[in-house]
Amino acid sequence: MRAVQITEFGGPEVLRLTDLPDPVPGPGELLVEVDSAGVNYADTHTVENSYLSRATLPLVPGAEVAGRTPQGRRVVALSGSGGYAEKAVVPEALTHDLPDSITDGQALALIVQGLTGWHLLRTVGRLAPGESVVVHAAAGGTGSLAVQLAKEYGAGRVIATASTKEKRDLALELGADVAVDSDPEGLTERLIEANGGHRTDLVLEMTGGPVFDASLAALAPFGRLVTYGMASRTPATPVAPARLMARSHAVIGFWLVHCVRRPGMFHEPLDDLLAMTSAGRLRPLLGAVHPLADAARAHEDLRARRTTGKLVLDVRA
Missing domain, CATH: 3.90.180.10 (Medium-chain alcohol dehydrogenases, catalytic domain)
Structure with missing residues (x-):
């Protein structure tokens, strides 16, 4: 072969x-x-x-x-x-x-990136209705689905980040309320401004390095930053426990591997994603x-x- x-x-x-x-x-x-x-x-x-x-x-x-x-x-x-x-x-x-209604490309978009977005929001991020969500790399495989799922699950405001205007426009087309430049310089301030001057409740972060640092600085009290990638290949600044305590912040790591063999964490969410796609509510x-x-x-x-x-x-x- x-x-x-x-x-x-x-x-x-x-x-x-x-x-x-x-x-x-x-x-x-x-x-x-x-x-x-x-x-x-x-x-x-x-x-x-x-x-x-x-x-x-x-x-x-x-x-x-x-x-x-x-x-x-x-x-x-x-x-x-x-x-x-x-x-x-x-x-x-x-x-x-x-099912016959799903193409190969749609299925492949859902089995890793779709499941990741589902668990980022529901299992580890624990999005509550009305909360603000930052989705980094919002035009990518996981980000483009997470933007849509965040709206589906009741986010009050979805803030997308992307590196180009074309990608930011795409994120807006997919349902983001606002899209900002992902450049780490000034990112904290842009995220707060995009949330109407308020700090953010949930950040889905897969870049690492200075983007991680800027995202953590933008969190509101009881805010959660879920880290699920290291695309920049640059380490973030170590996070001291006292810093988390001072603002009641949480940093949560996520790796899909830990879900796939647990009951209810693979086939059932995938069925949910496939059904939403077949119904036209989710666009891989x-x-x-x-x-x-x-x-x-x-x-x-x-x-x-x-x-x-x-x-x-x-x-x-």
Whole structure:
């Protein structure tokens, strides 16, 4: 089968198309004939071995696939790795059947980014009706869905951040009440101004570094900052407990891995997201679709912040 494999860690240049033997499923696993594979920002960390879990070589990246089982079931699944290939082995427990009303691209947008947005707002962020929400990278895969979900779940004001006017306009189109420049310089003041001069209740933050620092400074008493990424690859300033106590702030980490095997935290939220999409209440934002051989280009675009929405590899191309 054709697959994109890495045999050394590094940047996009280490992603190479090759031929590999078909994978063989073990107990509790399914073989999926992959039609489309999702590309996540976390994949760029995996390829350079800088993510939360350590990778081993050789490796076929790709944590999510859409396709069919040999029995003809159309599914979307979390693969952990091995997704950038014509065939992938996936855990049966993390495989979800797809209705005909959902495209592969929509399903891939929902299984990681959609679930992440759902849990950021409901499980860890605990959004209450009327609260203000800051969504960073609001034109990206997770951010574009989180903007819509925040409105769906009763946020009083959704404040989007993005790096370009085009991305900010897109966030407004998706339902954000206001969109501001994501440049860390002056970001705290822009967030407070965008919230009518008031500090914010909930921030969804995946950049790290100075954006994390500016976001924490913009929180209201009892405000929560949920950190779920480190896209800048720059560490934030360490947070002293006394600083949190002084303003009754909370900093909460989130990693979707801790949800997927817990009862009620994978299939049920995914059903909710799929139903909202089928009903037209949620619009997964699809970005570029690249052929499998162009996986390196997809990674280059992600790291250069040239993308919006969900990136997909068309494995059949």
